[in-house]
Amino acid sequence: MAGLEFFQFPTLSDNYGVLVHDPASGATASIDAPDAGDVHKALSEKGWSLTHILVTHHHWDHVQGIGDLKSENGCRVIGPADEADKIEHIDETVSDGDTFDFCGETVSCISTPGHTLGMINFHFTDSGVVFTGDTLFALGCGRIFEGDPAMMWSSMQKLMALPAETIVYCGHEYTQTNARFALSVDPDNAKLVIRAAQIDALRADGKPTLPTTIGEELDTNPFLRASDASIRKVLGMESADDAEVFAEIRKRKDNA
Ligand code: ZN
Numbered sequence: 001m002a003g004l005e006f007f008q009f010p011t012l013s014d015n016y017g018v019l020v021h022d023p024a025s026g027a028t029a030s031i032d033a034p035d036a037g038d039v040h041k042a043l044s045e046k047g048w049s050l051t052h053i054l055v056t057h058h059h060w061d062h063v064q065g066i067g068d069l070k071s072e073n074g075c076r077v078i079g080p081a082d083e084a085d086k087i088e089h090i091d092e093t094v095s096d097g098d099t100f101d102f103c104g105e106t107v108s109c110i111s112t113p114g115h116t117l118g119m120i121n122f123h124f125t126d127s128g129v130v131f132t133g134d135t136l137f138a139l140g141c142g143r144i145f146e147g148d149p150a151m152m153w154s155s156m157q158k159l160m161a162l163p164a165e166t167i168v169y170c171g172h173e174y175t176q177t178n179a180r181f182a183l184s185v186d187p188d189n190a191k192l193v194i195r196a197a198q199i200d201a202l203r204a205d206g207k208p209t210l211p212t213t214i215g216e217e218l219d220t221n222p223f224l225r226a227s228d229a230s231i232r233k234v235l236g237m238e239s240a241d242d243a244e245v246f247a248e249i250r251k252r253k254d255n256a
C-alpha cells in the first residue's frame with residue numbers, strides 16, 4: 001500500500017482542516033468542514049477531489065461547510081451517531097468501536113465524550129494517525145461543554161492508550177496559550193520547558209505547532225498527567241484520585 005497523505009491547513013480564526021488522500025484511488029476525505037471555501041482551496045492546491053467528510057462533532061466551526069461541499073462534490077458524510085440529529089447531511093453514522101474502510105485502511109471510531117456528548121475521534125490504524133477533534137489538543141484538552149470532568153478524563157484515558165508514536169491532529173491551534181497554562185501547573189517538567197520554547201519559536205514564524213504525538217502529549221500535556229507527583233504537589237492533591245486531579249486542572253484552565 002502506497003500510504004495515505006495528510007495535508008493540514010489553517011482555517012477560520014484558529015481552526016485546522018486536514019485532508020486525507022489516497023494516491024492509489026484518488027479518494028480524499030476532509031476531517032470536519034470548518035469552512036467550505038478553505039477546504040475547496042486546499043483541494044485545488046493539492047489537485048485532489050473530495051469524496052468523504054468525517055465529522056468529529058456538531059459545533060459550527062466543524063460542520064458549517066458540509067452542505068456546500070456535499071452539493072459541489074456529492075461526497076459521503078460520516079459522523080457521530082449520537083449527534084446525527086444536530087448535524088445535517090450525514091450519510092452514515094458511527095459509534096464507539098465501529099470501524100470502516102477508507103481505501104483499504106481501517107478507520108477505528110473512538111467515542112470521546114466531554115466537550116460534546118457524541119464526539120467521535122477517528123483513528124487510522126495503519127497510518128498511526130488519530131483525529132481528536134476538540135477532545136485532545138496539543139498541551140491541552142477541550143472545554144467540557146456537555147459532559148462532566150469524569151467523562152472527559154475517561155475519554156483522555158482512551159487516547160492515552162494509543163501507541164505513543166501515534167500522530168495527533170486536532171481542531172485548533174491553541175498550543176501557545178496551553179503551554180503557558182501547562183507551565184503554571186508543571187513548572188519543573190524539563191521536556192515541557194523545552195517544548196514551550198519551541199512552540200514560541202514556531203508561532204513567531206507563523207508556523208503550526210501541530211500535528212503532535214501521543215507520546216509527546218504524555219510527556220508534557222498536564223491533562224494527561226493527572227498521576228504525576230510534581231503536578232499533584234503543585235495542586236496540593238497528593239492523595240486525590242486521577243479523575244479529581246484532572247478535574248482540578250480543567251477548572252484552573254477554565255479560570256486562567
Ligand atoms: Zn468544538
Ligand code: FE
Binds near residue numbers: 059061062171172
Ligand atoms: Fe472547535
